[in-house]
């Protein structure tokens with residue numbers, strides 16, 4: 001008799017599908033908001049050295065203390081305010097594992113990063129969705145504050161993926177003052193926003209505010225899997241107690257430490273991406289029928305008639321991969337395009353112009 005494994009899965013986990021990054025091998029991949037620029041040479045040399053000198057026979061330091069210390073010094077907080085994770089994703093999951101659960105709710109503001117909702121469901125947490133405006137994707141501050149009054153956790157993204165906008169600090173202030181929820185501000189892309197956009201400095205006076213950051217974007221280390229949370233030491237202590245003890249491996253810790261120590265070397269790369277973003281935004285906005293939203297991140301959201309076909313033709317005829325969101329609620333005919341190098345962006349533009357028959 002056949003054994004039906006699916007029926008034995010814990011009910012809250014039934015029906016989940018493996019994550020599909022919608023990846024097809026292409027010469028130009030602008031689909032996953034990675035940093036496509038080469039690593040600065042000094043950083044590359046430091047990383048090679050770290051990889052060749054780090055012993056693999058010993059277990060990692062569970063809390064990655066050397067890396068925590070470096071991150072803490074950078075952000076002007078104590079080490080006890082920093083937790084490192086196997087990508088931001090692990091920290092997001094652990095936050096829901098800790099602070100979610102039956103009879104608790106997470107408030108999100110879609111369209112936003114889908115994993116918040118997935119992790120909440122896995123952790124049996126109700127998800128309350130406060131949708132952004134269909135016209136300009138602005139947040140509904142009053143509705144968010146109302147929803148947060150009954151919730152354990154709020155997750156907002158600044159800049160938001162995929163809409164590119166920053167969360168107004170006044171909204172975060174209201175959530176902290178007018179509700180009792182924990183507030184996670186996901187700043188995965190904040191290095192690409194104007195200086196001063198990060199709310200990390202607020203953490204020390206606001207024990208319910210938590211900031212998520214990652215080395216996957218500005219630091220061009222998406223493959224390494226290293227993210228970190230800046231929060232009140234009480235939050236960090238809880239996360240320290242429930243985490244997978246060795247989730248951050250020795251190589252990831254050593255490489256991340258080199259990269260964070262060399263953080264100023266990434267500044268020219270980030271500046272170049274921001275300049276390219278503004279150029280690309282102008283060109284995309286001028287395409288026939290296109291609507292473009294301003295972005296403070298390393299990607300742009302654009303609405304183009306027939307987006308799904310445009311994306312397929314970019315991939316199949318021009319070997320350029322972008323992300324199609326036209327299937328997603330609130331994002332009809334939207335493509336999300338990572339800002340690449342100058343050459344990659346040129347290639348994207350000429351491919352788009354060929355498809356849309358623009359001179």
Ligand code: PMP
Nearest residue numbers: 087088089113161188214216227
């Ligand atoms: N938050 C947002 C908004 C993201 O877009 C991503 C990655 N795409 C993450 C968090 C997680 O990034 P990572 O796990 O690579 O650190």
